[in-house]
Amino acid sequence: MPFQFPVASPTSSQNDFDFLVGSWEVRNRKLRDRLVGCQEWDEFSSRLQLRKALLGKANVERYTAEFDGKPFEGMAVRLFDPQSRLWTIYWLDSNSPKMDPHPVVGSFDAGVGKFYARDNLRGQDIVVIYQWDARNPEAPIWSQAFSADDGANFEWNWIMTLSRDLSVVGSE
Numbered sequence: 001m002p003f004q005f006p007v008a009s010p011t012s013s014q015n016d017f018d019f020l021v022g023s024w025e026v027r028n029r030k031l032r033d034r035l036v037g038c039q040e041w042d043e044f045s046s047r048l049q050l051r052k053a054l055l056g057k058a059n060v061e062r063y064t065a066e067f068d069g070k071p072f073e074g075m076a077v078r079l080f081d082p083q084s085r086l087w088t089i090y091w092l093d094s095n096s097p098k099m100d101p102h103p104v105v106g107s108f109d110a111g112v113g114k115f116y117a118r119d120n121l122r123g124q125d126i127v128v129i130y131q132w133d134a135r136n137p138e139a140p141i142w143s144q145a146f147s148a149d150d151g152a153n154f155e156w157n158w159i160m161t162l163s164r165d166l167s168v169v170g171s172e
Contacts, residue, residue: 008106011109012085014057022164024163026161027043028043029043031158044065044066046064048062058078060077063093074091091103102118112132121146129144139161143160
């Protein structure tokens with residue numbers, strides 16, 4: 001059965017990402033290579049800041065890290081559609097400064113957000129999932145997985161564990 005995008009959960013709302021507003025320290029664990037059976041992980045630190053926009057119907061995230069000694073900056077733009085109750089999330093970064101043509105789409109249910117897209121990796125069609133686990137809003141976890149078999153199996157390839165950046169608390 002081909003992969004079907006989910007419908008919005010009944011509880012999906014423009015406040016789903018409120019837990020993420022502010023500044024965060026991020027502990028990353030990223031698979032070195034994807035969909036080739038790789039078992040080697042890279043671990044590194046980064047930072048994330050999020051602010052609401054468009055009267056709460058959107059938010060903008062700034063992600064900063066260093067890869068191979070070079071600065072990296074990414075940006076997520078999240079838009080909430082009140083009619084469908086779905087979020088659409090676009091990604092841009094300093095490596096390729098253009099809007100991602102394959103945004104992930106989805107919603108939250110019981111503190112877990114699941115967002116999906118069809119994409120392409122090295123010429124192969126894949127399904128992508130981004131998952132936000134905000135059941136503990138003071139220690140949310142973001143993870144990403146790819147599927148090469150139309151969503152039957154997923155390889156989790158990036159996990160980010162967040163903690164509040166206490167150096168900026170009260171200054172936001």
